[in-house]
Amino acid sequence: MTLIRPDLDTLPAYVPGRTVPGAIKLASNEVAEPPAQPVLDAIGRAAAGGNRYPDLGVVELTARIADLHGLAPERIAVGCGSVTLCQQLVQVTSPGPGSEVLFAWRSFEAYPIVTQIGGAAIRTVPLDAGHRHDLDAMAAAITERTRLVFVCSPNNPTGPVVRREEFLRFLAAVPRDVLVVLDEAYAEYVTDDDAVHGRPLLDEHPNLVVLRTFSKAYRMAGLRVGYALASEQVATALRKVAPPFGVNSLAQAGAIAALEHREEILAGCADVVRERERVAAELRGLGLAVPPSEANFVWLPLGGRSADFAAHCAGQKVIVRPFPPDGVRVTVSTPEENDRLLAAAAGFDAAGSDDGQPSS
Structure with a gap:
């Protein structure tokens, strides 16, 4: 007799980007700059009430998000990062064995984890030769057991978008x-x-859910705030399975302040985009294949040499994120940190890399 679900022995672990003292961390798609000062000020004020529970219904933040997107608050569900909402989506759609969750691979590494935790079966479809979602193949892979499909755009970790x-x-x-x-x-x-x-x-597709986060462009990864835009039926279900008080007071206050100062905070995205294009172009100039990215990272489809490249960069005090046997994801950071990455990459023998096609 066992006290623990035996299938947890095969649960894939979420692998965070490594942090090495004295090294540049380009492994977790974090933004190098800290949260904006108004966000920090709001967090400080909220900390004074840390002896009280947070707003269970996340009422004010939900109202701000609803206003931003022109939706009724009843169609918003806020969670402890969008990854938690992914897990909640499996819970509300997949009633255990016999249900399937479909997604491209390679894509966000949390998808197989939340699927297995929710008791559903994992069904994957390989990316195409351009490291993009093959939506026609995904549509063909849907069966009567499919309850949920994840589509990541821009795709993490490869970077391309899905077109409208x-x-x-x-x-x-x-x-x-x-x-x-x-x-x-x-x-x-x-x-x-x-x-x-x-x-x-x-509005035209009630079976569509859109996930967004404050972790990336809003520079709040450590505070864990994400949200879903959905039909009222789906949003209500998500709130039902959410852990009580899952979005803490500091996170709620910080996210509200971030929305209040949205324009000035998101202005920094233009700097990231410029650096993304520069880094991609220079990596291509070194002989490395880099598919078009629309995120704050670039993808190197190094295949079997992914671990070698990551180890080489680590030796230069630059930490990147390998996904053997497919490729390496590199976060786009400040010009100075990006230059360190480019200098490290220049010393790697790119000629020995394979075509880096995704595994099935």
Whole structure:
């Protein structure tokens, strides 16, 4: 007799980016700058009430998000980071064995974890040769057991976006009783005019959920705040399975302040985009393949040499994130830190790399 679910022995572990004293960390897609000063001020004021429980209903922050996106508050669900909302989405759609959750691979590494925790089966479809979602193949992979589909755009860790027309075609092919989750964690960095944006599609597609986060462009990764835009039915279900007081008082106050100062905070995204294009171009000049990225990172499809590249960079005090056997993700940071990455990459023997196609 065992006290613990035996399937947890096979649960893949979420691997955080390494932090090495004295080294530059480009492994976790964090923003190098701290939260904006108004956010820090709001956090400080909220800390004085740390003896009290946070607002269970996240009422004020929900109202601010609803106003930003032009939705009723009843269609918003706020969570402890968008990754927690991913887990809640599995819980509300997949009633255990016999249910399937579908996503591209390689994509966000939390998807298989939250799927298995929720008791559903994992079904994956390989990325295409351009390291993009193959939405036609994903639509064809849907079965009567499929309850939920994750689509990550821009895709983490490879960077390309899903285009609007292909996503509309995909939505038309998906049965109405299958929930489609468009994970837009990096939306603020997107400059491609053809990229899909989920909010305008919500009213016509009640089986669509859009996920956003304060972790990236708002520079609040350590505070853990994300949210879902959805139908009232789905948002209500998400709130039902949310852990009580999951979004703490400091996080709520910081996120409200971030929305109040949204324009000045998000102005920094333009700097990231400029550096993203510079870093990608210089890496290509070194002979490394870099697919187009619309996020705050770039992808090096080094295949079997991914671990070698990461070890080489670590030797130069630059920490990147390998995903063997597919590739390496590198966060775009400040010009100075990016220069350190480029100097390290210049010493790597790119000629020995393979084509880095994603594994199935």
